[in-house]
Amino acid sequence: MGVADLSPAAAREAFRGGLVTPTAGYSRGYAQANLIIVPQAQAFDVLLFAQRNPKPCPILGVLDAGETTGALLAGGDIRTDVPKYAVYRDGVLADEPTDITGYWREDLVTFIVGCSFTFEAALQDGGVRVAHIDQGVNVPMYRTDVRCEPAGSLSGPLVVSMRPVPAGQVADAVRITSRYPAVHGAPVHVGHPGELGIADLGRPDFGEPVEIPEGHLPVFWACGVTPQAAVMESHPALAIGHAPGHMLVTDARDSDYLVP
Structure with a gap:
């Protein structure tokens, strides 16, 4: 099994x-x-x-x-x-x-x-491959420059997970994951890690890097490690x-x- x-x-x-x-x-x-x-x-x-x-x-x-x-x-x-x-x-x-x-x-x-692991089977069923599963590594996660709204004693940055997606399938990935709002839903950003304050996709803050094949775009989803980043801050x-x-x-x- x-x-x-x-x-x-x-x-x-x-x-x-x-x-x-x-x-x-x-x-x-x-x-x-x-x-x-x-x-x-x-x-x-x-x-x-x-x-x-x-x-x-x-x-x-x-x-x-x-x-x-x-x-x-x-x-x-x-x-x-x-x-x-x-x-x-x-x-x-x-x-x-x-x-x-x-x-x-x-x-x-x-x-x-x-x-977001919850919607990965739906991505696969929709023909969108999931790189960290294919490559046998932990999903890469990054702290961003985007600030969460503080609450009481807690404040911190948004953390995102990244999955490379073929440019022609980004719309499919958005459509599929948007139907799962209780598990982060649609991506928060596509294609330009620097706009999130991410300097190097090869050096995630959590998890492991994945190979990004030619013709793929990095797609970023909000990540549930965000509360831990708030704890660290x-x-x-x-x-x-x-x-x-x-x-x-x-x-x-x-x-x-x-x-x-």
Whole structure:
């Protein structure tokens, strides 16, 4: 059985058992999600930041303080079922564990945020190849010069993911992904990374670079790593996210987030 054929529960079990890998291409047909976990005292700021910046921060679900499972991961455990996490202390990346049980506190609130991996199967079905899947690397992600609207203690830049698309298929990629607004929707920019403040596509801030074949344009989507960039800028005492590209595989279907 290939990774695309694994059920979400089976994928989460593999990650709980110690498998560490980017999750693009896993559990085809099921939505993947970003995480941002903060103490309850900071939860309203995260919620307000997401409300003011819905393109990069579309919230799919919230686990209340101390909760470790919910409808999007039935029978799972948010502390163990992601391949790799990112733990921030005062805005500085302090650890990338595969299990955050040792960091868990009963006041921690989990925000489950939409991820563009969710629409990649639709792109493939529409004849648009996905370079990081084809090349077997983590999707490249970049901080931009575009500022998010601040909220309470949180402020930071928009983070984008990039997929090279043949020039003749850019319109198809826009049309397909625009039907998934809950997982970032249509691209935010096409073709000119310098206009976003990105100096070198070969040096992503998160993930890995991909080859851009001749005749392809870089296409940029808002990315759910944006809250982690805000954490790095705003320096809360504690915050936990997924390691970029290492997502929560949920029980929701991609089609749950498809609009007509």
